[in-house]
Amino acid sequence: MPAAGSHVAHHFPDLEVQSHAARLGMWLFLATEVLLFAGLFTAYALYRMLYPSAFLGASKLIETSMGALNTVVLITSSLTVALAFHYSRQSRNRLAALLLVVTIGLGFVFLGVKAVEYAHHFHEGHLPGRFYHYAGLQVPGAPMFFTVYFLMTGLHGIHVVIGMGVLTWLAVGAWRGAYGGDYTTPIEVGGMYWHLVDLIWIFLFPLLYLI
Amino acid sequence: MSAETEHKHAGPGRYLAVWIALLLFTALTVALGRMHLAGSWGLLVALAIAVVKSTLVVLFFMHLWDHGGANRLVLATTLVFVALLIGLVLLDSATRFPLANPPTEATMRLMPPGPGAAPRAVPAAEP
Structure with missing residues (x-):
């Protein structure tokens, strides 16, 4: 384990102050992330209010079991990240x-399930806006449901991919012993990003799959 | 510092307990979703369960239980702004003249008065 002192930047008096600053900075960044998604949640709420029956019908076109499976996958990946921080x-x-590698693997499982779902939607014509051509549900608002669906799950999927990149970097560092003991800020902060991805999905799942 | 922080950081048992609770709440919300509760109760119950689950994640996986202070203030401020954004947009739209919203099932058949509309009574000009 490297000496703790070597990780303290010169403008911080000690490691604890630096850790507090890093944690607060991460919460501020996560605040901007939450507000980024809040715009899409607002769009969802507005169009759901305007097209209640279309949203109800369109959400039945999405397979609940796939969303539930992905919920379990993400919750479990949150556990493995939390445990990685603990053992670090x-x-x-x-x-x-x-444990970080297991988390990345669960990220791949999540993306794989999502890819199967997307392929099904592309095949059936459950597509956004004017590309929507599913004959089984032709009501105003159904294309809008899939616009919101693809925007929300797409932005979330981008975050999953970014999170997997961050976790890869952390896993390499952890394997080489760059962190440990008092200095675990990168794993803590990177883990918080992954937990945010989980948090967003906790709300996406009932809104899109269950209604 | 480590004596104090070691004390504050619980072992893997707490993470496992939170994970099991999250799995149980997921099973609960799926089961309730299958029941198709009447009216908007389904949405309310699903959102309530999602709030409970996210509270568990924020408090224990993201350690807000242990690290309070400014971190909690940042999250609380964020949630206020999320509520303002969603609340005000919905209030605006819900209280508009219906045809000022995008066309819906309820307003698709209504047509705004155009050139072919029946002439309205024009009030007589004041002398």
Whole structure:
């Protein structure tokens, strides 16, 4: 484990102050992320209010079991990230790295399930706006449901991919023993990003799949 | 510092307990979704469960239970602005003249008065 002092930037008096600053900075960044998604949640709320029956009908075209499976996958990946942080604090760096790799694997599972769903929607014509051509549900508002659906799950999927990139970088660092003991800020902050991805999905799942 | 922070950070048992609780709430929300509760109750119950689940994630996975202070203030401020955004947009749209919203099932058949509309009574000009 490297000496804790080497990680403190010169403008911080000690590691604890630096950790607090990093944590607060991450919460501020996550605030901007939440507000980014809030715009799409607002669009969802508005169009759901305008087209209640179309949203009800269109959400039945999305397979609930796939969304439930992905919910379980993301919740479990949140657990593995939290455990990686825990073992990194105990300087069990290899175990932390392995848990991060498991998390990345669960990210791939999530994207795979999403790809199967997207392929089905493309095949059936459940597409946004004027590209919507599903004959089974021709009501005003159904194309708008899929516009909102693809925007929300698409932006969320981009965040999953970015999170997997961050976790890869963290896993390499953890394996090499760059973190551990008192210095676990990168794993904590990177983990918070992954938890945010989980948080957004916790709201997307009932709104899009269950209604 | 480590004695204090070690004390504040619970072991993996707490993470596992939160994970099990999240799985149970997921099963609950799926089961309730299958029941198709009347009216808007389904949406309200699903959102309530989502709020409980996200509270668990924020408090225990994101450690807001242990790290309070400014971090909690940032999150609370964020939620206020989310509520303002969604609330005010919905209030605006819900209280508009219906034809000022995008066409819906309710307003598609209504037509705004155009050139072919019946002539309205023009009030006589004041002398």
